[in-house]
Amino acid sequence: MTALAPQDHPASHDAHRAVLATMRPDTLHRVEQAVLTLFSQKDFHAVSLIDVARTAHVSLQTIYKYFGSKEVLVYAMLDVMLGRLAERMLDHLQGIDDVRERLRKTCWVTVDYMDKHPAVIQLFFTAVPVSRHNQIGIYESPELMGAFRGVLKDGQARGVLNNKVSSKVLLDVFMGIIGRVILMHIVRGEKRPLIEQFDDFFDIVWRAMSNA
Numbered sequence: 285m286t287a288l289a290p291q292d293h294p295a296s297h298d299a300h301r302a303v304l305a306t307m308r309p310d311t312l313h314r315v316e317q318a319v320l321t322l323f324s325q326k327d328f329h330a331v332s333l334i335d336v337a338r339t340a341h342v343s344l345q346t347i348y349k350y351f352g353s354k355e356v357l358v359y360a361m362l363d364v365m366l367g368r369l370a371e372r373m374l375d376h377l378q379g380i381d382d383v384r385e386r387l388r389k390t391c392w393v394t395v396d397y398m399d400k401h402p403a404v405i406q407l408f409f410t411a412v413p414v415s416r417h418n419q420i421g422i423y424e425s426p427e428l429m430g431a432f433r434g435v436l437k438d439g440q441a442r443g444v445l446n447n448k449v450s451s452k453v454l455l456d457v458f459m460g461i462i463g464r465v466i467l468m469h470i471v472r473g474e475k476r477p478l479i480e481q482f483d484d485f486f487d488i489v490w491r492a493m494s495n496a
Contacts, residue, residue: 300360307350312364314340315347319361320403328411333357358411365404369397374431383439384490390432391462391486392479398466399477409467446495454493461489 304312318340322331333354337344351357373393380386398405436454439445445454465485469478478485 300356301363303350304360304364311340311342311346314342315357316361316364319358320407323358323411324403324406328354328358358407362404362408365401366408369394372397377431377435383435383442383444384494386435387439387445387458387490387493388486390435391458391489392482394462395466395482395485396479399479402470405463405466406470409463443495445493457493458489461492 307315315336318336322335322339331354333347333351334344336354336357337347340347347357351360373390376389376393377386380389433451433455436445436451436458440447440451440454466478
């Protein structure tokens with residue numbers, strides 16, 4: 285196999301996903317676990333592609349063939365991981381019409397996922413600069429973001445959620461609260477799962493976003 289140069293890698297997220305789909309599932313799994321292990325234990329700049337290859341038990345040539353650079357590798361793996369969260373979220377929202385319950389379910393799925401996969405949130409906050417978040421494909425997912433903003437817009441139209449700000453601002457408030465709480469829960473090394481405090485936590489989120 286001939287390794288691809290970084291500039292030769294697919295520019296679009298859909299194209300890159302298509303390339304990853306050609307990788308053997310067990311190989312992709314090993315690479316994913318290697319990324320989570322290495323980047324949750326070391327600073328981004330302290331991890332090399334050869335480290336990832338050795339930990340995943342694959343050749344360096346394979347890493348270059350599918351990713352080309354450390355940045356693309358991390359963004360691609362986060363896209364895969366957060367894609368699973370997106371699938372769960374969309375599945376749980378099916379058949380729910382009540383605004384509060386839809387927001388509650390979205391929050392619950394996110395907190396439950398991050399409780400079970402803390403390395404994912406660590407990777408997201410420590411390895412990806414804010415200016416690069418738009419390079420994670422899931423942020424451009426019309427299915428996930430379209431559905432979620434639809435929940436917010438519908439809630440605003442019904443007068444249930446705060447309609448004095450745009451739905452984008454409301455989304456930022458929601459994600460900002462959840463992201464900060466989950467990150468600090470991990471940083472502090474809390475042993476009690478955050479989901480055990482979910483009802484009280486969501487009450488805070490709801491009061492911040494509702495039109496009451």
